[in-house]
Amino acid sequence: MNETPTATGSDSAPAAALPIPRPLFLIALLYGGMTCIAGVLGSKQVGIGPLAVEAGIFPFLLLVILSSSVAELYGRDVANKLVRFGFVPLTTAILLTWLVIELPTDPGMYEPAKEAFPIILGQSWRLMIAGIIAYGVSMSLNVYIFSRLKFGGEKMVAVRGAIASMMSQVVDTLIFITVAFYGVRPITELIMGQALAKVVLSIVLVPPLIALAVRLARKLG
Secondary structure, eight states: OOOOOOOOSTTOOOOOOOSSOHHHHHHHHHHHHHHHHHHHHTTSEEEETTEEEETTHHHHHHHHHHHHHHHHHHOHHHHHHHHHHTHHHHHHHHHHHHHHHHSOOOTTSOHHHHHHHHHHHOOOHHHHHHHHHHHHHHHHHHHHHHHHOOTTGGGGHHHHHHHHHHHHHHHHHHHHHHHHHTTTSOOHHHHHHHHHHHHHHHHHHHHHHHHHHHHHHHHHO
16 A cells, blocks of 8 residues: 655654645745736836836736636636635735825835825725726636637647737726726727737737746646
């Protein structure tokens, strides 16, 4: 009968296996971090050639890549759980940011940072709600579309990832900008510009990165 080797000795406990595969554990750590940093980076608008896009798209595209990679490696159900667990760091980061802004500022704080901090990190309630809704819908849609695209197997994972990313990111843009800015500023041009930028970045960045992520995960696993 085969037995699993365990650590021995009076001060040693039996060696326990990781409850989840190592690649999935590492992906989950990175995924949680990206949900937190996306809102912070989104405070800056970046210009990439003729494209203008808020910088939060870069960690958001990583969320797309990671969730699609999990769907490819471990199945749609596991990827959906990853998306749902993403609400925990996302909402925690929002609440902690709000709390820190509301707390009294140290008079000795670097003077320019006193005004810059709440401007950069502070968000209206509409932006917060828009971000949470857009995240949940677009990430779930990305996993659904990617999982439904069965053609080509692992050889076509980059193409399937790009298609799912493009479609989910257009929906993300529609939801976020509509909820955040409808009635406050014209949104048609804003939606078209952001959607175009996200589609282009989905074509350029997602295919090589998702292929790399799946390949690395299989080596680690």
